[in-house]
Amino acid sequence: MPSVSSLAEAAEVLATAHAEGRRLTIGESLSTEGLDRILEHEAGDLTCTVEAGLRLSTLQHALAEHGQRLSLDPPGDPTVGALLARNQSGPLRHRFGAPRDLVLGVTLVLADGTIASAGGKVVKNVAGYDLARLVCGSQGRLALIARVSLRLHPLPKAEQSLAIETDGAASVVRALLGSQLQPSALDVLHPGGILVLFEGSPRAVKAQVAAAQGLVGGVEVDFEAWDVSRRRQSGARGRLRFDPGRLDDTLRGLAEAVVRPSAGVAYTADEQPSDTVSQGGIDQLIERIRSELDPNRVLAA
């Protein structure tokens, strides 16, 4: 598998495939693992710019030395590029969002070798089209993501997880989301369990845990409890999206799942029909974007 380690190399490999009418699949027939540098980490700005082949764990380790993190915790250890391309998130999605919420800018290499940047490295910026968000969820089929600027958060001074066993997950979730508590993560481990994570100063975490217990009960558990959630998410065979207010109905129809109730997303043990079905207009629009960015369909799956 060809592996690229610079923008110029990536542009050359793609442009050649474009000229020869060959197909490439990023991460399979074209590796970005050589693009693995942290280009800039300005701790005082809570931002960083990295190459997209960098592993998430490597990035987190480097950031932790400065008391910071990228608030994305998907299962596994994707490269930053894959994280964006698959729009992956984990339990922290509840409070901090998905890659599209934390990406500030990108440098892309288009299939014809064009190198283009969008966004920037500052947290506030509305100049130009937000291609950084566009490539989130693009599955590597619009362009190669070469560099990414990201918004960071300080590592919390303290954290505590709470596990609640219940037959009525929907009403527990309703009580928690209706309260003024601010958990960082809230997963339903269906059937029967709920996990909540509080982060902040030691005193504030203690106060939130006590308030949550007063509201919905539950016992304090170690952070390792979240492994179950991540394991179930990575082992899921289906994904289901639902109106967050319809959690009760949704859970009734599911056998086993890890559910992010505020996002309205469930990762299910059973297969689910793709939610892109009957979105004809969107498919055509995406196809038009694709033929502008990749006319020779080098990156078509």
Place this chain on the structure above:
Amino acid sequence: MALRASFVLELQRALGATHVITEPEQLRVYECDGLTGHRAIPELVVLPGSTEDVQVILRACSREHVPFVARGAGTGLSGGATPLAGGVVVSLARMNRILEVDLASQRVIVEPGVANLDVTRAVVDEGFFYAPDPSSQQVCTIGGNVAENSGGAHCLKNGFTVHHVTGATLVLPDGETVELGGKALDPEGPDLLGMVVGSEGTLGIVTRVTLRVVRTPEAVQTLLAGFETTDAAGAAVSGIVAAGILPSALEMMDRLTIEAAELAVAPGYPAGAGAVLLVELDGVSAQVEEDAVEVERICADCGAFEIRAATNDLARALLWKGRKSAFAAMGRVATDYYVQDGVVPRTRLPGVLRRIEELSEIHGLRVGNVFHAGDGNLHPLVLYDAEQGETERARDLAEAILDACLDAGGSLTGEHGVGMDKACSMPRMFSERDLEVFGRVRRAFDPEGICNPGKVIPTPRLCGEVPGPYRVHPLERMDVAERL
């Protein structure tokens, strides 16, 4: 270019004659938005009442190759809604209904003409609010907010419009509709919604928007600290960030803007302050209390000579009074002023402020600074007197300030948008290739180039053949050697 009579008739039949404006006197109302320096009288203004109406309008425009621009409340500051001579203005003013309040899902579905603050009004009794709070929130519309990806004083912690829009119905320039997102997050495929938000009305017209509303925080605390200098206040900002505290708002005003505010609304800010820092904290009580103590300590350590705290709405309003009036107050110290909107990495603020001071002296014009210090978004106010022939010099100074922001690795615009105002400045931040790729994406949505043309992406016709001096994009700067 005059529109064909049959075109006008077709729209009159579809929308009703009262919703199609052709009278020159009435058309003049739409000649500009908040960027009043750019004006053009549209050929026609139409007021659709539904998604279907918008589809009819855009199908007709597409068939006849008539350019159009969508318009909300017209409060935009970059000329995003400036009409195109010979074109159609699509005013969304009639589409102002709140369609659904679904608090179980924490979502509200609205038409684009709904005013920003009305979303919060619809849910506040139940203990929720809509977070993005641009300063024009009383009148600016959700449609305009979506177009501009509007921020507000509290976006430092709460995020921008893009973080609070979960779904939208988009009418493409050819009149077809697409449903983007919905109440649930993370739809499959590329994040089209995330790109449409902030595309300044150049990719279509949004006719229905699903918004996320959030629970009002348990506690809010506002602190105001007076410093001798902006450097000292800047050091406090760095200290707060370094302590791992994320305020919901972190605003700074310098001596000139404080003086103007005192003349205009007399907020009674600390006497003789060279800089005032406004810090708002929200969240769970225990955290807010602890952070407030820490912020006070940091401010004191950095030389704050007076610190005031507000824990109720009345006292809070008093602390915010000067900041909220800052732009308008400038009228007290100058006949004319130009508001710039640049961004720098927060750590570069002190250097850029010093540079602005130098530039101010070089150009012989005063500059007031009021800004969102937490996210490095500067709003330098260049004061001048048009009657004294200072307009040109003021514009040069504003441009020089923008260059200083870009040199520091920042952005052309943090929240006001590119629109017409900065389209020709885009080559200073983006390379020709970057802009060419923007053009490709735009073409996928609008192959005929009729959707708000001349905005965002510079055109030779608009800017002349020679683009301004290109600056290395912040993302390229780190590895210039690899630039092809």
